[in-house]
Amino acid sequence: MRQWTWWQGGIALGILSTLSMVLVRPMGVSTFFPSTLGIVLKPLFPRFVEANAYFQTVPLTIGWEHLLVLGIPLGAFLAYKLSDDKSSAAGTGLATTSPLLTFTGGFLILFGARMAGGCTTGHVLSGMSQLSVAGFLFATAVFAGGIPTAMLLKRRLG
Amino acid sequence: MELLLGLVIGTAFGFILRRSGVASNACIRGALSLTDFHMLKLLLTAVGVTLILVFPLSTLGIVNFSIKSTYVLGVVIGGLIFGVGVAVAGFCPGTVLAALPGGGRRFWWAVAGGFAGSFAYALLYEPLEPLLIRPLNFGKLTLPELLGLDPALTGVGTGILLLAAVVLLDRVTSPKQMQIPDLSQIGRR
Numbered sequence: 001m002r003q004w005t006w007w008q009g010g011i012a013l014g015i016l017s018t019l020s021m022v023l024v025r026p027m028g029v030s031t032f033f034p035s036t037l038g039i040v041l042k043p044l045f046p047r048f049v050e051a052n053a054y055f056q057t058v059p060l061t062i063g064w065e066h067l068l069v070l071g072i073p074l075g076a077f078l079a080y081k082l083s084d085d086k087s088s089a090a091g092t093g094l095a096t097t098s099p100l101l102t103f104t105g106g107f108l109i110l111f112g113a114r115m116a117g118g119c120t121t122g123h124v125l126s127g128m129s130q131l132s133v134a135g136f137l138f139a140t141a142v143f144a145g146g147i148p149t150a151m152l153l154k155r156r157l158g
Numbered sequence: 159m160e161l162l163l164g165l166v167i168g169t170a171f172g173f174i175l176r177r178s179g180v181a182s183n184a185c186i187r188g189a190l191s192l193t194d195f196h197m198l199k200l201l202l203t204a205v206g207v208t209l210i211l212v213f214p215l216s217t218l219g220i221v222n223f224s225i226k227s228t229y230v231l232g233v234v235i236g237g238l239i240f241g242v243g244v245a246v247a248g249f250c251p252g253t254v255l256a257a258l259p260g261g262g263r264r265f266w267w268a269v270a271g272g273f274a275g276s277f278a279y280a281l282l283y284e285p286l287e288p289l290l291i292r293p294l295n296f297g298k299l300t301l302p303e304l305l306g307l308d309p310a311l312t313g314v315g316t317g318i319l320l321l322a323a324v325v326l327l328d329r330v331t332s333p334k335q336m337q338i339p340d341l342s343q344i345g346r347r
Contacts, residue, residue, distance in 0.1 A: 001177070003177065003178065003179045004174075004177050004178040004179070005178075006178070006195075006196050006197075006199040006200040006203065006328075007199070007200075007203055008178065009174055009177065009178025009179075009180070009200045009203075009204075010178075010199065010200040010201070010202070010203025010204045010206075010207065010324075011203060011204075011207055012174045012178075013171075013174050013178075013200065013201075013203075013204035013207075014203065014204040014205070014206065014207025014208045014211065015207065015211070016167065016170050016171060016174065017204060017208045018207075018208050018211040018212050018215070019167070020167050021208075021212055021221050021222055021223070022212075022215060022220055022221055022222070023163055023167075024160055024163050024164065024167070024222065025222045025224050026222075026223070026224050027167065027171065029251045029252045029255070030251045032251075033251070033272050033273055033275075033276040034276040034277075034279070034280055036273075037273055037276055037277055037280070038280075052280055052281075052283070052284075053283055053284050053287070054279065054280040054281075054283035054284075055280060057283075062161075063160075063161070063164075064160045064161055064163065064164035065164065066164070067161045067162075067164030067165040067168060068164040068165070068167055068168035068171070069168060069255065070165065070168060071164065071165045071166070071167065071168020071169035071170075071171065071172055072168050072169075072171055072172035072175070072252060072255040072256050073172060073255050073256065073258045073259055074165075074168070074169045074172060075168065075169035075170055075171060075172030075173035075174075075175075075176065075256070076172040076173065076175065076176035076181060076255070076256035076257070076258065076259050077172075077259035077260075078169070078172075078173055079172070079173045079176035079177040080176060080259045080260045082177075083176075083177070099264060099267045101246060101247075102246075102247055102264055102265075102267040102268045102271065103267045103268065103270060103271035103274070104243075104246055104247075104271060105243045105244070105245075105246035105247020105248070105249070105268060105271060106243070106247050106249075106254070106267065106268035106269060106270065106271025106272040106274075106275065107243070107271040107272070107274050107275035107278070108239050108240070108242055108243025108246060108247075108271075108275060109240055109243035109244060109247060109249070109250060109251060109268075109271070109272060109275065110243075110251065110271070110272040110273070110274075110275035110276045110279070111236075111239055111243070111275035111276070111278055111279050112235075112236045112237065112238070112239030112240030112241075112242075112243055112275075113236065113240050113251060114236070114275070114276055114279040114280075115232050115235060115236030115239065115279060115286070115290065116232060116233045116234075116235075116236025116237050116240060117226050117227065117229075117232070117233065117236070118226055119240065119250055119251045119252070120201070120244075120250040120251070120252060120253075121250075121251070121252045122226065123226065123233075123237075124201065124205070125201065125204055125205060125208075126224075127225075127226055128205045128209075129204075129205050129208035129209050129212060130212070130223050130224075130225055130300065131209070131300045131301040131302060131309070131312060131313055131316065132225045132226055132228070132298075132299070132300055132301075133228045133296070133299040133300060133301060133304055134225075134226045134227065134228040134229075134233050134299070135226070136301070137228065137230065137233050137234060137237070138233050138234075138236070138237040138240075139237075140237070141233065141234045141235075141236070141237025141238050141240075141241065142237045142238075142240055142241040142244065143190070143241060144237075144238060144241065145237065145238035145239065145240065145241025145242045145245075146190040146240075146241030146242065146244050146245045147190050147191070147192065147241075147245075149190070149241065149242045149245035149246065150187055150190035150191040150245040151191055153187070153245060153246065154187070154191050
């Protein structure tokens, strides 16, 4: 099977996001990170988790968002197995990036997403699709922060 | 039931992200350096299609909306930090997870960074909350509420506008059509 074009992927994603809102609720990914952290830390450091104000704002039991996020690599694995091109685009690009830079990027992404209350999925895909003002505001800020950084990195790393 | 639906929807989500090639840092960096519009076009198409489907369905009362609060400072500063992170890592939370299978060990560093970033935010939440979340907090605000418009009409209208913008973006940015061969050059090869 060949890679989908932007409109094939976009229509499929639009139908999926609609189904999600009708059957359960809008999709979101970034809550998974602090929520999983809270679930893991709670039996180890119960007093710390109970005293931390932020962990009280995220679900501390396994719910639909965890299964949704675990499904992502599963579905990606299926797509990977079905594709003709095993050296798919996902394997390239980071060769020029050190583990430290990748780690730092991941750190900033989730720090920012938790501050804003969502990521590309929750704020943009789901949020803008509900005409949420926060979604439009978030998308604008992401490009305002991301475009200069990407331009700068392109010069440095080539 | 909800858990099973989560797994099914998540699997379909990961499949679409990977199959359409957006689970790639080259693609996402390209989007932010304004050289590759594949991801932007895909995302805007998805938002446009959802708007056109969801708002008519919502008049039947079968859509579970879940609007996030608009606290201007936290959303904007968080978005700026998020944008910098996406450019540095070449991923957002969903696409990095879709890049994991067959994608090499490096991607796990981004996931580890994500857990560390969430932990850091949990530690800083108490001092940050009165500065970034409480002021300028408009609650669950939507565009039709802000502008005093009909939700269904605004939803479908915005969806159509977005799809038109995507088609226009595609026309403007896609490589130019094959040029008519220059006859004077043919004999010279």
